[in-house]
Amino acid sequence: MAGHSKFKNIMHRKGAQDKKRSALFSKLSREITIAAKMGTPDPDMNPRLRAAVLAARAQSMPKDNIERAINKASMGDADNYEEIRYEGFGPAGVSLIIEALTDNRNRTATNVRTAVSKNGGNLGASGSVSHGFDRMGLITYPASAGDADKVFEAALEAGAEDVSSSEDGHEIWTAIDGLHEVAKLLEATLGESEGAKLAWRPQNMISVGEGDAATLFKLLDALDDDDDVQTVWGNYDIPDEVMAKLG
Numbered sequence: 001m002a003g004h005s006k007f008k009n010i011m012h013r014k015g016a017q018d019k020k021r022s023a024l025f026s027k028l029s030r031e032i033t034i035a036a037k038m039g040t041p042d043p044d045m046n047p048r049l050r051a052a053v054l055a056a057r058a059q060s061m062p063k064d065n066i067e068r069a070i071n072k073a074s075m076g077d078a079d080n081y082e083e084i085r086y087e088g089f090g091p092a093g094v095s096l097i098i099e100a101l102t103d104n105r106n107r108t109a110t111n112v113r114t115a116v117s118k119n120g121g122n123l124g125a126s127g128s129v130s131h132g133f134d135r136m137g138l139i140t141y142p143a144s145a146g147d148a149d150k151v152f153e154a155a156l157e158a159g160a161e162d163v164s165s166s167e168d169g170h171e172i173w174t175a176i177d178g179l180h181e182v183a184k185l186l187e188a189t190l191g192e193s194e195g196a197k198l199a200w201r202p203q204n205m206i207s208v209g210e211g212d213a214a215t216l217f218k219l220l221d222a223l224d225d226d227d228d229v230q231t232v233w234g235n236y237d238i239p240d241e242v243m244a245k246l247g
Contacts, residue, residue, distance in 0.1 A: 021059075027230055028056045029069040030101050034081055036073035047180040051197045058140075058194035086112050087130055088123035090219050092212040094236040095129035096121065097200045100228045108228040115226065119219035120212070130200070132235065136161070137179025138199035139172040145190045158185035169194070173201060202235030210242050217246070 032052045039046035043053050049070070056066050084105065086098040096116075102108040113123055139160075145151060148165035155163045155172045160182050162173040174182045176198060183196040208216060216236060223229045 023225070023227065024059060025056075025061055025065060026227060028052065028059065028061055029065060030081065031230060032056060032066060032069035033073045034083075034101060036070045041070050041074045050180075051183075051195060054193060055195040055197070057192070084108060085126070085130075086123055087126060087128050088116050089121050089129070090116070090234065090236070091120035091215040092206060092208045092236070094206050094208060094216065094234050095132055095202070097130060097133060097233040098223060098229060099231045099233075100226075101230050102228040104228075108226075111226050112223065112229065115222035116219060119222055120215045121219055132204065133200040133202050133233065135176060136199055136201050137174035137176055137182070137196070138201070139174065139179070139183050139186060139196045140194040141170040141172070141186075141190055142194060143167060143169050145170060151190065154186055154189045155182075157189070158182045160186075173199075200233040202233075205235050205237040207237050207239060208242070210245055213238050213242050213246060 032049065035046060035049035035052045039049060041049070043050040053066055081101045081103050082105065084100045084102060086100070086109075088096050088098070090096050098112055100108050100112065116123055141151065143166075146154075148163075148170075151165055151170045151172070152163050159178060160172045160174050164171045164173075172182070172186065179196060179198065183193060186193065213236075216238075220232060220234075223232050
C-alpha cells in the first residue's frame with residue numbers, strides 16, 4: 001500500500017463545491033432518492049444510500065434536504081431515472097468515464113456528446129476506455145482526519161488496498177466487495193468519512209500541459225453544468241506548476 005495519486009474526480013476539484021452549490025445539492029439529492037428507491041430507506045441497512053448521505057453531509061447539505069430526498073423515494077414520488085455510463089477521450093488523449101442519472105436517455109446523450117466534442121474530445125464506444133481503469137471502492141477523508149502515517153495505519157488495519165495522501169486530503173482504495181466493511185472500520189478510528197462509493201481508478205496517468213489543461217477544465221465544467229451528469233472520472237495528472245498558472 002503505497003503511492004500518491006493526484007487523481008481527483010470533478011466533484012472534488014477546488015472551488016467546484018462553492019461555485020455550484022445549488023446544482024451540486026440537486027445531484028446529491030437525486031443520488032439519495034435513487035439509492036433509497038433501489039433499497040431500503042434506512043442508511044444503516046442500505047450501503048449505497050449511506051454513501052450518498054455521507055457525500056451530502058460532506059458538502060454541508062442541510063439535514064432537511066437529505067430527509068426530503070429519502071422521503072421522496074419512500075412516497076413513490078421519485079422519477080424513473082436510469083444509470084448510464086459514457087466513455088471517451090478529452091484533450092491530450094486523456095480517458096474519461098462519465099456517469100449519469102437520467103430520465104431522458106436521448107437528451108443526456110446529446111448534451112454529453114456536445115460538451116465533449118466542443119471542448120477537444122470525443123466519445124467512444126462502451127468499453128473503449130474503462131479497460132484502463134480498475135473498478136474499486138473509494139473512501140475519502142479530509143486532511144484534518146490525521147497525518148499520512150495515521151491514515152495509512154488505520155487503512156492497513158481496516159483491510160484497505162491502497163492509500164494516497166496530500167494536502168487536499170486522503171483517498172483510501174478498497175476492493176469492491178470490501179468497501180462498506182472497510183468504511184465501517186475506518187469510522188471507528190478516523191471518524192465519519194466525506195464519502196464512500198464505487199469509483200474508477202486509472203491504471204496509468206497522463207500528464208497534461210497548460211494549453212490542454214485549460215481546455216480540459218472547460219470540458220469538465222461543461223459536464224459538471226449538466227444536471228444529469230453525476231460524476232466524471234479521468235486519468236489526467238496536472239502538474240502543480242501548470243495548476244499555479246491556471247489559477
